[in-house]
Structure formats: structure tokens, C-alpha cells
Amino acid sequence: MTAASTFDEAPPAALHGAGRLAVFGLLGFSAGLPFYMFSTVLTLRLAEHGVALAVIGFFAWVQLLPTFKFAWAPLLDRYDVPGFARFWGKRRGWIMLAQLGIVTSTAAMALTASDRSLGVTALFAVLLAFWTTTLEVAADAWRIDVAPTQDLQGPIVAANLWGYRSAMVAAGSGALLVADAAGWSAAYWLIAAAAFAPFPVLAAMRPEQDRERGRALALATGLLASAAILLAAATLVAAIGSVVLAVAARLGIDGGANVTPYVLAICLVPFLAMAAALPRIKRAAPHSRLRTSTAIGPYVDFFWRYGRGALVLMAFVSIYRMGDVLALNLSKPMIKALGYSLTQIGRADSLVALVASMAGVGMGGWIVTRWPQAWTLAIGAVFAAIGNFGFVWLAHRPPSEAMLYVATAADQFGNGMAGAVFVVYLSMLVNPRYPGAQYAFLSGFAFLLPRLLSGAGGVVVERLDRAGYAGFDLFFLASGLVSLAAIAFLPALARIRPRADDR
Structure with a gap:
């Protein structure tokens, strides 16, 4: 990777109007396609292979990786991908590299679909999550560059989420239908092939500058550089994973361990660290190393x-989507336990989920352009909670595909609406000086606590069941109530204003 010549990147001249919406819809599709393959689809795959519910819960921690995207997001602002960036620009260069990472990781999961070694399964799931997240970081930075105001963000966010959610639904549904008919390997190969489709589209797009020569050389150089970067990333993840598994074994963490107290303690650490650092940050001068550092300057x-309002903002963003995340990892194992087949779940996750999700995203994108911010956030939280309560309702109905469709539609509509509202809200919090890094930090932190707790969800449900309670019922009731709890923050959020830049 090479250092970028400029920090900001202007969009191509043709990227406006319908073309702009189409591009960001495509980018949303690229990021959404692999998401279920290391989350919901993977949980069903593990369940089919007899993996314990508590261990399936642990696999939710793979989804923690996007939470820490702030750790490498500054690199995407600072460095170029050789070859790709020279011709297509910094943002698209990273997007193209990330797509290659997604394809190779998904193919590796297809080759190891028997799950004989859960460590190997985890390795490729982590790599898939890493490259999916890298794609999102680059695309989010480009989106904020192109549309710096709330009015411009609304349509682009809607287009991006339409692409994202349509790909998620298509991947989730298609993978399950194929897995039921031809096995898990075939399902992952299908998604790997589909994930490659946007790459030639981006490669055929106009260059960043007014140059038409050198496309073939830039593509060849970019592919060679990408191969080296992908191999280095896989080696690094394998090394880190080996250390993590060794430490977990030494601590006695396995499928029978009660990790909930440890997870709750870890959840407090970020807030304590932020509170401790805040006084020094508030006193930092414009040219202090804290504020000018490439690595931490955007977050400082x-x-x-x-100021102190940052702690309130971080608490709010950490629980706004918590209900959705808690439900994501265990909803499919619960539905499977109710007696529904992979094909029935796949049908529910196809047209029903797609239409409901699109409607929710469209409604969210529409109301943010017309209603006050607090109202849109409150409405999103209410519909997200209704989606979680729908799983409790489903559990007390005899197995019926029609009832499954109703619960799926409520969940997807609520997720879509809350997601669109939340993306616009986070985009308005960032400093345009650091769009990629700050959005990565906020959107990553928003899922830190939910994904930490989600990993312990399987343990919680099993212990509730052993104690004589309906574990899934209480779990999904609690997740819905957490979504509603975010509304209590809205009066305080309305009073928070950023300091004027002193540089």
C-alpha cells in the first residue's frame, strides 16, 4: 500500500443523480451479500452439524470485528491500494480489494463447510467479516464525501440500504434453499460467485481522473498487490486466532462456561476509558499530538x-440497535427449534423479508428528510422493538408458514426503518474533516456492546431453560425492551451541540 497523495477524494464527475444512487445501491449490495454467511446462515449451518447452542452463541463474536473497524479505518484514509487507486481512486481501490477478500473468504468457507474443525471455520468467518467491514468503511467514507448534508444523505442512504438489505435477504434465502437441496458447500460457492459480480462493474467504470489509458496495467498491478495483501491478512488473523484460542482454553472458556459476568464487566471498560481520557482531551491544543495523530486524531x-456530551452520545448509539443485534444471532436457531425447515425459513427470508425490509428502509429514508430527528429516532426504536416481540408471538403459535411470514416481515420492516434513521443520524455527527474514520468509530461502537452480549446469548437461553423458564421468550422480550429504552436518551441528545473547530 502507498500513502495517498491527498486526504480528501472528490467523486467522479459522472457520479450524480440516478447514477449516484445506482453506484451506492451496488456498494450496499456488495457489502450485504456476505453478511448472513458469517452470521445467520452460519448459525444454522453449525446447528445442522450438532454444535451446542452456547458455542453457536460464541460465534456471534465474529460479528464483533466490524465494531473494531476504527482500528484500521485511518489506513483507508491514509493509504492507497497499489494499481487500483492510481486509476480508479482511493475509495474505489479499497472497495475493489475488499471485494476480492470477500470472494476468497467465502470460497474458503465453501471448502470447509463440513465444520470438522471449528477453529478453521472461525478463521474464514473472521476473514469474511474483516473484508466485508473494510468494504463498508471505504463505501461509507465515499458516501459522506459525496453527500455532506442530511437532505443529500437521505436518498443515498436509502439506496445503499436497499442494496444492502436486498443482498442480505437474497443471500440468506438463497443460501438456505440451496443448502437444503445441494448442501452447504454449494450454498457458499453460489454466494462467492455472486459476490464477484460487482467487481467487473467497478473495473469498467470511468477512472478517477481524466485518463483512459493504463486500465489493464492498473488492474494487473492491483490484482498482484491484492493477492499479497490477502495472504498477509490471512496469516495475521490465523496467528492472532491461535493466541486467542490458547488463552480461552487456559481460562477454561468452553461450551459449558458461564461467560455472562465477564462479558458484562468488559462492557463497562469502554465507558470507563472514555471518561478517564475526556478531561485531557478537552484541554488539548489545536496542534497537540493527540489531535494531529493519524492513528487517533480523528477519534480524539x-x-x-x-465534550461530556460524547459520553451520552456513545451510550445512546451503543443501545439503539442492541435489540436487533441480540435477536439476529438466535432468531434462526429458535425458529428451527420450533419445527420449521431450512426451506420454509428460506422462503420467509426471500420475497417477504425483501419487501418488508425495502419498505422499512424507504420509510426511514423518507421521514428523516421531513420530520425532526428526535421523532424519527423514536419511531425507528418502536418498530425495532415490535420486530423483536414478534418472535415471542411466533413461539406461541402452532408452526405455520403464514405466521412465520408475519413475524419475519415485522422484524425486517423494523430493522430497515431503524437502520436507515440511525445511519443518517451517525452521518450527521461526524466531522467532515474525518468522515471515514469517525463514521467507522461511531458505527463500530454502536455494535460493540450488543455483539458482546449476543455472544453470551446462547448461554443465557440454555441456563434459563434449565431453570424452568422459557429461555427464548425472555430473551426476545428483553431485546425488545432494550430497543425502547433508547427513547429515554432523546431529550438529552437534543441539548448536545459540538464545539466550533479551532483550527
Whole structure:
């Protein structure tokens, strides 16, 4: 990777109007396609192979990786991908590299679909999550560059989420239908092939500058550089994973361990660290190393601008989508336990989920352009909670595909609406000086606590069941109530204003 010549990147001249919406819809599709393959689809695959519910819960921690995207997001602002960036620009260069990472990781999961070694399964799931997240970071930065105001963000966010959610639904549904008919390997090969489809489209797009020569050389150089980067990333993840598994074994963490107290303690650490650092950050001068550092400067800037209000903002963003995340990892194992087949779940996750999700995203994208911010956030939280309560309702109905469709539609509509509203809200919090890094930090932190708790969800449900309670019922009731709890923050959020930039 090479250092970028400029920090900001202007969009191509043709990227406007319908073309702009189409491009970001495609980018949303690229990021959404692999998501279920390391989350919901993977949980069903593990369940089919007899993996314990508690261990399936642990696999939710693979989804923690997007939470830490702030750790490498500054690299995407600072460095170029050789070959790709020279011709297509910094943002698209990273997007193209990430797509290659998604394809190779999905293919590797197809080759290891028997899950004989859960460590190997986890390795490729982590790599798939890493490259999917890298794609999102690059695309989000480009989106904020192109549309710096709320009015411009609304349609682009809607287009991006339409692409994202349509790909998620298509991948989730298609993978399950194929898995039921031809096995898990075939399902992952199908998604790997589909994940490659956007790459030639981006490669055929106009160059970043007014140059038409050199496309073939840039593509060849980019592919060679990408191969080296992908191999290095896989080696690094394998090494880190080996250390993590060794430490877990030494601590006695396995499918029978009660990890909930440890997870709750870890959840407090980020807030304690932020509170401790805030006084020093507030006093930092414009040219202090804290604020000018490439690695941490963008994140220090956020706390400098919002002061103590930053703690309230971080608490709010950490619980706004918590209900959705808690439900995601265990909803499919619960539905499978109710007696539904993979084909029935796949049909529910196809047209029903797609239409409901699109409607929710469209409604969210529409109301943010017309209603006050607090109202849109509150409405999104209410519909997200209704989606979680729908799983409790489903559990007390005799197995019926029609009832499954109703619960799926409620869940997808609520997720879509809350997601669209939340993306616009986070986009308005960032400093345009650091769009990629700050959005990565906020959107990553938003899922830190939910995904930590989600990993312990399987243990919680099993222990509730052993104690004589309906574990799934209480779990999904609690997740819905957490979504509603976010509304209590809205009066405080309305009073928070950022400090004026002093540079």
C-alpha cells in the first residue's frame, strides 16, 4: 500500500443523480451479500452439524470485528491500494480489494463447510467479516464525501440500504434453499460467485481522473498487490486466532462456561476509558499530538468537539440497535427449534423479508428528510422493538408458514426503518474533516456492546431453560425492551451541540 497523495477524494464527475444512487445501491449490495454467511446462515449451518447452542452463541463474536473497524479505518484514509487507486481512486481501490477478500473468504468457507474443525471455520468467518467491514468503511467514507448534508444523505442512504438489505435477504434465502437441496458447500460457492459480480462493474467504470489509458496495467498491478495483501491478512488473523484460542482454553472458556459476568464487566471498560481520557482531551491544543495523530486524531476530535456530551452520545448509539443485534444471532436457531425447515425459513427470508425490509428502509429514508430527528429516532426504536416481540408471538403459535411470514416481515420492516434513521443520524455527527474514520468509530461502537452480549446469548437461553423458564421468550422480550429504552436518551441528545473547530 502507498500513502495517498491527498486526504480528501472528490467523486467522479459522472457520479450524480440516478447514477449516484445506482453506484451506492451496488456498494450496499456488495457489502450485504456476505453478511448472513458469517452470521445467520452460519448459525444454522453449525446447528445442522450438532454444535451446542452456547458455542453457536460464541460465534456471534465474529460479528464483533466490524465494531473494531476504527482500528484500521485511518489506513483507508491514509493509504492507497497499489494499481487500483492510481486509476480508479482511493475509495474505489479499497472497495475493489475488499471485494476480492470477500470472494476468497467465502470460497474458503465453501471448502470447509463440513465444520470438522471449528477453529478453521472461525478463521474464514473472521476473514469474511474483516473484508466485508473494510468494504463498508471505504463505501461509507465515499458516501459522506459525496453527500455532506442530511437532505443529500437521505436518498443515498436509502439506496445503499436497499442494496444492502436486498443482498442480505437474497443471500440468506438463497443460501438456505440451496443448502437444503445441494448442501452447504454449494450454498457458499453460489454466494462467492455472486459476490464477484460487482467487481467487473467497478473495473469498467470511468477512472478517477481524466485518463483512459493504463486500465489493464492498473488492474494487473492491483490484482498482484491484492493477492499479497490477502495472504498477509490471512496469516495475521490465523496467528492472532491461535493466541486467542490458547488463552480461552487456559481460562477454561468452553461450551459449558458461564461467560455472562465477564462479558458484562468488559462492557463497562469502554465507558470507563472514555471518561478517564475526556478531561485531557478537552484541554488539548489545536496542534497537540493527540489531535494531529493519524492513528487517533480523528477519534480524539470527536470527544474534543462534544465534550461530556460524547459520553451520552456513545451510550445512546451503543443501545439503539442492541435489540436487533441480540435477536439476529438466535432468531434462526429458535425458529428451527420450533419445527420449521431450512426451506420454509428460506422462503420467509426471500420475497417477504425483501419487501418488508425495502419498505422499512424507504420509510426511514423518507421521514428523516421531513420530520425532526428526535421523532424519527423514536419511531425507528418502536418498530425495532415490535420486530423483536414478534418472535415471542411466533413461539406461541402452532408452526405455520403464514405466521412465520408475519413475524419475519415485522422484524425486517423494523430493522430497515431503524437502520436507515440511525445511519443518517451517525452521518450527521461526524466531522467532515474525518468522515471515514469517525463514521467507522461511531458505527463500530454502536455494535460493540450488543455483539458482546449476543455472544453470551446462547448461554443465557440454555441456563434459563434449565431453570424452568422459557429461555427464548425472555430473551426476545428483553431485546425488545432494550430497543425502547433508547427513547429515554432523546431529550438529552437534543441539548448536545459540538464545539466550533479551532483550527
